[in-house]
Amino acid sequence: MSIKKWVSLGSVYLILVILAYSLITGNNPFQSGELDHNHETSEVQKEEETMEHRQHNHHHDHQVESELNTNVTYNDGRVFIKLEADNGNPPKLAKEHEKEMHFIIVSNDLEAYYHLHPDKEQQGSYVVNQELSDGTYQAFVDITPENKAYQVVPKPVQIGTNETDKASLESEDKWTKEIDGKTVTLEDVNAAVEEKVPLVFDTHGEKPDPHLGALGHVVIVDEEVEQYIHVHPASEDTTTFNAHFSKPGKYKIWAEFKFGDNVNVYPFILEVKE
Missing domain, CATH: 2.60.40.10 (Immunoglobulins)
Structure with missing residues (x-):
């Protein structure tokens, strides 16, 4: 069989495959932009997954x-x-x-x-x-x-020889803290285990300076001093931190923000529900 006939048969076969796909799915796989859109969506999903991993890779729960x-x-x-x-x-x-x-x-x-x-x-x-x-x-x-x-x-x-007892944390009743004239408020938090818990800090119009590659750092430890969580801002220009808790209980939060040459540490106490 000549090369020309092989090419013709190959073209017919390809057309039949495309027609069968269209009949089954109702879509044209070569419709303008569709493949590019799927590729773009995939890249966005990958970036979101990477960002999610970066935010949570310091969440340690044994x-x-x-x-x-x-x-x-x-x-x-x-x-x-x-x-x-x-x-x-x-x-x-x-x-x-x-x-x-x-x-x-x-x-x-x-x-x-x-x-x-x-x-x-x-x-x-x-x-x-x-x-x-x-x-x-x-x-x-x-x-x-x-x-x-x-x-x-x-x-x-x-x-030394004097042992320090574990903490017995009391529920927080003051959500605004001031250090060296710089005020930070932790907005209302509804924290539950195995859920994303946004910790939103209001710096009252004064944007923190970058500190160790971020606008802030948040370290969280439970009152038994066993659970350790270290999270960074959800994006480069926000002071919102997404934390995850694997166990209920009371936790102490240390929120670090840099203003000028000083890194201020703002403590808060948070109760996590079942």
Whole structure:
């Protein structure tokens, strides 16, 4: 059979396939713009999924088995953090919001709060200067190891012999806080487990300055000092943070906003319902 006849048969077959598709679906797959629209929609969905992941990848609720061990010690005004992967080697860390490590340490009663960024002495070994009073603390090593599963869990740090009791949080009745003349209001929150909980902060017309690649940072810990959540703004130009809670109870929120050269930390207490 000649090449011309093969081409003709191929064209007829292609037309029959298109006609069959049109009869079954009622659509013309080659209608102008349809394929481009589907492609565009797919790209938008991918971007939304990526943004959703970025907002929630710091939400830690003990559901992932870590492939990384962390050790936190304190000596004479310095905190030391050691990291070791399950293969015995120090892990390589990806930067998140300009830092390889966000180190959160809070006292057991949730009165003291520090958000620190330790320096790397060598691979797997970090240190930061911070004077801490005697008492019991919980440390959260917030990192993103490359190619390793990791779960942030509280690491107890005891300084001196006096142990600090866990907090018994009371419901918040003051939703507007002022620090150094800068006022922030947390708008009404209806928080329930396993739902997206928008935390909307009103900065009263004064836009915060960028801080560590965002307009703010929000760290949340429950009164048992077990649940740890670290979220960033829902977009680049907003002070709304979407949090997820896996357990009911009372939580303390520390909202960090930078105004000028100062990073102010605004504390709030939130109750999460079933």
